[in-house]
Amino acid sequence: MRIQLNLDSIAVLLFCGDLIVDNTAPLSLEEWNDVERKLKSSSRKTPSKLFGMNKDTLIQILGIDEYIAYKMIARLSTLNDLMFALANLENEGIFITTKYEDNYPKVLMTSLKKRAPLYFYYVGDLSITSSPMISVVGPQDLERRLNSFTKNVVTKIYDEEKVLVSNGTKGTDAYALKTFMNLGGKAVCVVSDHMFDKKKTYSKYIKDGRMVLMSAVDPFAYFNVTNALDRNIYVCGLCDNQIITATHINSGSVWFTTIQNFHYHWTKQLVLDDDHYGGNIRLLEMGAIKLTYEDILSLLTIEQIIEKNEVVEEEVEVLVDQMSIYEFLDE
Known part of the structure; x- marks a missing residue:
């Protein structure tokens, strides 16, 4: 299956994503925002340009903190693992989008600004x-x-x-979601755990094109x-x-x-x-x-x-x- 993500998205998933378990921690949202600011003020501009940089370039040309540069270079070695993990997820019907993709919900960038998640896993019709x-x-x-x-x-x-x-949690959220779906409505369900299991729970609505399931963390x-x-x-x-x-x-x-x-x-x-x-x-x-x-x-x-x-x-x-x-x- 072909992974339909641009190179900017691959870069942010490689350096900041939680999909690959590695000894080197991913960059935090704040650390990535700092890297992005320094990219934009340089001649490199976009995250995809990071693939061609070594540690010295990151530190001396972009002015990135030495420890962050160390983490970024260490995570470059996990690129093949990342691509393999993304392909496996797509085979399970779970896709991913990032702030650099056209289908990323732009309303999040407008409302949350720098607190908007860098990426989302999703199942269903994101439109x-x-x-x-x-x-x-x-x-x-x-x-x-x-x-x-x-x-x-x-x-x-x-x-x-x-x-x-909805966030799908018990009580009011779950009652409102169930009632709404029984009426025939369309819903976005944002979850923070067990996405893989919840994909099965809501499979009928997802298959009918009436729900998209979203998570900003590892589906497992x-x-x-x-x-x-x-x-x-x-x-x-x-x-x-x-x-x-x-x-x-x-x-x-x-x-x-x-x-x-x-x-x-x-x-x-x-x-x-x-x-x-x-x-x-x-x-x-x-x-x-x-x-x-x-x-x-x-x-x-x-x-x-x-x-x-x-x-x-x-x-x-x-x-x-x-x-x-x-x-x-x-x-």
Whole structure:
């Protein structure tokens, strides 16, 4: 099977990818961004030019840190292993795209900027990501009072012919995804572990052309908290809007990601106006867009609901005790 990736993509996968297990660690996102900046300011410009450079050229001509140059030269020896691994993945129906390919979801580069993943593994029709996208998130423990609301939300999303973005985790995400797919909708499912197994779980939807499965980590990877939190950021980055059914203050990944979103503005977030959930009350006080039960049952589109309820004010200060560790360090 022919690997349809350009040389810039091969370069970033070789130097930064997690597909090949090697004694030399891959470059981090920050390290690669630094290499890319130095390439662009030189006469070499593109990552594919790195294949013709030795350690001295990397250090003396590009000005790359000696340790990073050492890692890059060491990983050059794994090129054959990388090509073999990519071919094996394609034989399993798992493909990969990078920020240097035309089919990479450009919305991620716009919303996440330098935090956008360098590459994605995917199964299914990646062009689904070119449509307007929205996600629905909430508690991992399903609550009967929220199920009806969630069902009405995804029905409205389906009626408006939007794509649902999900992380496929238990609770609200899984319920929303199942309900939406039963309606006949199209979805993007971003996962952070066991992609190979989940490919089988969602095989019917993928085969029907109604789902693309995406992962920024090795398709055989196990669960990892950092990867899971990054996955939630990618879900936000893909979406025009995100609907939060319920969350609790300082509790769980929904709260954590939402607080980060207030700082970085990856997507517009609508929060259910329900005083049973302290997290919802606080998010609305901080400036999230209000969403009522009546709004979802109305004939208004989601965009019209946003226009009706969005309050444009001066930026609300996010208190230190409600920041993510990333925000706190960034300050």
